[in-house]
Amino acid sequence: MGKKGFALLAVLIVVLAYLALFNGAVGLSWSDLSFFSSHHDSVESRIFWEIRVPRLVAAVLSGISLAVAGLSLQTLFRNPLAGPFVLGISSGASLGVALSLLAGFSFGHFGVLSGAAVGALVVTSIVMFVASRFENTTILLIVGLLMGYFIDALVSLLIMGSDSESLRVYVSWGMGSFSRLTFDGIWIFALCTLVGLVLVSLSVRYLNAARMGDDFAKNLGVNVRRGRVMVLLGASLLAAASTAFCGPVAFVGIAVPHLAFMLFKTSNHRVLMPASALCGVVLCLAASQFSKIPLNAVLSLVGVPVVLWVIVRGGGIRK
Amino acid sequence: MSDLNTMLLNCENLVLGYGHEKTVVVTPVNFELNAGDVVALLGENGSGKSTFLKTLCGLLQPVSGNVLLFGKSEWTARERARFITLVRMSGVTCDRMTVREFVSLGRTPYAGIFDGRSKEDESIVDEAIALLDLENFASRWLTELSDGERSRVYLAQAVAQQVKVLLLDEPNAFLDIPRSRKLFKLLQKLAKERGMGILVSTHSVEYAEKYCDRIMVIEKGSVRTESAKDARAKGLLDWTEG
Numbered sequence: 001m002g003k004k005g006f007a008l009l010a011v012l013i014v015v016l017a018y019l020a021l022f023n024g025a026v027g028l029s030w031s032d033l034s035f036f037s038s039h040h041d042s043v044e045s046r047i048f049w050e051i052r053v054p055r056l057v058a059a060v061l062s063g064i065s066l067a068v069a070g071l072s073l074q075t076l077f078r079n080p081l082a083g084p085f086v087l088g089i090s091s092g093a094s095l096g097v098a099l100s101l102l103a104g105f106s107f108g109h110f111g112v113l114s115g116a117a118v119g120a121l122v123v124t125s126i127v128m129f130v131a132s133r134f135e136n137t138t139i140l141l142i143v144g145l146l147m148g149y150f151i152d153a154l155v156s157l158l159i160m161g162s163d164s165e166s167l168r169v170y171v172s173w174g175m176g177s178f179s180r181l182t183f184d185g186i187w188i189f190a191l192c193t194l195v196g197l198v199l200v201s202l203s204v205r206y207l208n209a210a211r212m213g214d215d216f217a218k219n220l221g222v223n224v225r226r227g228r229v230m231v232l233l234g235a236s237l238l239a240a241a242s243t244a245f246c247g248p249v250a251f252v253g254i255a256v257p258h259l260a261f262m263l264f265k266t267s268n269h270r271v272l273m274p275a276s277a278l279c280g281v282v283l284c285l286a287a288s289q290f291s292k293i294p295l296n297a298v299l300s301l302v303g304v305p306v307v308l309w310v311i312v313r314g315g316g317i318r319k
Numbered sequence: 320m321s322d323l324n325t326m327l328l329n330c331e332n333l334v335l336g337y338g339h340e341k342t343v344v345v346t347p348v349n350f351e352l353n354a355g356d357v358v359a360l361l362g363e364n365g366s367g368k369s370t371f372l373k374t375l376c377g378l379l380q381p382v383s384g385n386v387l388l389f390g391k392s393e394w395t396a397r398e399r400a401r402f403i404t405l406v407r408m409s410g411v412t413c414d415r416m417t418v419r420e421f422v423s424l425g426r427t428p429y430a431g432i433f434d435g436r437s438k439e440d441e442s443i444v445d446e447a448i449a450l451l452d453l454e455n456f457a458s459r460w461l462t463e464l465s466d467g468e469r470s471r472v473y474l475a476q477a478v479a480q481q482v483k484v485l486l487l488d489e490p491n492a493f494l495d496i497p498r499s500r501k502l503f504k505l506l507q508k509l510a511k512e513r514g515m516g517i518l519v520s521t522h523s524v525e526y527a528e529k530y531c532d533r534i535m536v537i538e539k540g541s542v543r544t545e546s547a548k549d550a551r552a553k554g555l556l557d558w559t560e561g
Contacts, residue, residue: 078413204434205432205433209424211415212412212413218378219376219378220425221396221398221427266415266417270434
């Protein structure tokens with residue numbers, strides 16, 4: 001597929017981005033926008049800049065973040081069903097949000113967003129601590145899953161004692177949405193995504209060699225410990241940022257790396273990483289077109305068949 | 320290329336062990352591997368052959384003693400990977416990697432931070448694929464290969480790594496007789512023509528005597544080495560009689 005695949009994805013992204021910006025409950029055109037005319041404060045201009053552009057940016061950044069995080073974690077754990085949420089990062093974010101919405105804790109200016117970020121980063125710190133102590137990635141996977149269960153139990157305790165309105169807001173957050181990002185938050189989200197991408201990209205040598213196991217990678221002169229820490233840190237940051245700004249967005253992290261592999265037929269991360277990022281953007285932009293249906297419902301309708309295909313075909317898990 | 324007989328690897332009072340407690344499996348080993356040498360490593364299952372090979376290439380720390388490569392004990396991981404490698408026939412196999420992609424991993428120690436491959440890297444990979452007769456299935460997935468085909472692919476990856484010291488852990492375990500013979504002839508050729516030092520663990524006593532310069536035996540925690548032609552006469556192979 002190669003260059004044709006990238007060209008196809010680029011065309012899809014341009015078309016979907018155009019639809020995301022100009023199509024919707026209120027149809028917009030170029031002439032409605034402030035940079036072409038004097039309609040600075042028109043309703044159309046405000047819809048475009050305050051609703052459509054942040055939603056587009058959220059979909060693009062989420063697609064990139066979750067897809068790259070999923071790909072790098074699947075490689076690190078050598079498990080095709082691993083994803084950004086196996087390390088308990090999503091659960092950590094949920095706990096932060098639950099503390100904010102259900103228990104009334106204040107996390108400063110960004111409220112729920114800060115709560116999600118703090119929760120995700122606390123879990124990330126614990127995972128990093130474990131990663132620095134143990135070489136075995138299976139232990140890390142088990143610790144991540146156990147933490148997820150533990151945090152989910154804490155969240156369920158908070159849910160038990162909460163009022164119905166707080167619970168409604170919390171459940172709504174859990175459905176995921178690209179519409180929560182504001183113009184103020186774009187820069188923070190973009191910065192977190194950029195730092196995460198740099199950390200993962202600098203570990204491409206590790207990711208390519210680690211597909212055959214850590215001893216194999218060491219035999220090729222790769223610093224396995226450093227590579228693993230950088231990938232974990234980068235993937236955690238990407239997943240945490242997306243979860244904080246868009247809620248726990250399901251399936252992108254698990255499904256997209258498989259879609260990218262199906263298209264490009266290579267596991268070389270120099271190709272697969274940008275391919276996954278672009279596929280993630282396409283999937284999220286496509287899902288964002290259905291703004292009236294909960295995001296996770298749309299994504300699951302695409303994600304479940306893909307994961308089922310992976311399981312039935314046995315690719316990767318037959319070992 | 321190293322001049323033949325240049326000392327590539329030297330073990331000084333090397334004591335081998337494994338695990339946190341460093342359980343000793345082999346008592347002090349003093350051993351030299353020179354350019355052009357093919358040395359067979361024999362011993363029963365569990366005698367410590369793999370532990371020895373892993374220690375030589377730095378995957379395991381010795382209990383005591385030193386492994387000197389080209390007279391030096393301190394190497395960066397990347398320098399070491401350009402000098403010595405261990406080829407193992409078992410372990411993880413990635414199900415989404417073609418033969419060519421796998422052989423190309425041999426160029427990792429020479430790649431930049433983003434793991435790119437130069438034209439020179441690609442031609443070295445082509446050469447390794449041709450040397451091991453892999454052209455016909457270079458684009459197939461690793462998991463589609465038979466064990467014997469995969470053994471040749473693993474060796475091609477090590478050839479592409481262009482090391483001076485090649486350690487092989489039972490490379491002919493899955494090969495038929497003609498392929499095994501061809502493999503040992505290839506090892507001889509690599510040693511003599513490229514000035515490599517090769518240490519190959521095997522259970523094939525016949526090939527060890529016929530194609531290797533020396534035979535090293537690990538038996539009951541101690542190591543003995545003799546020239547291949549004298550090994551049997553000096554009782555090095557008595558343990559094989561049961």
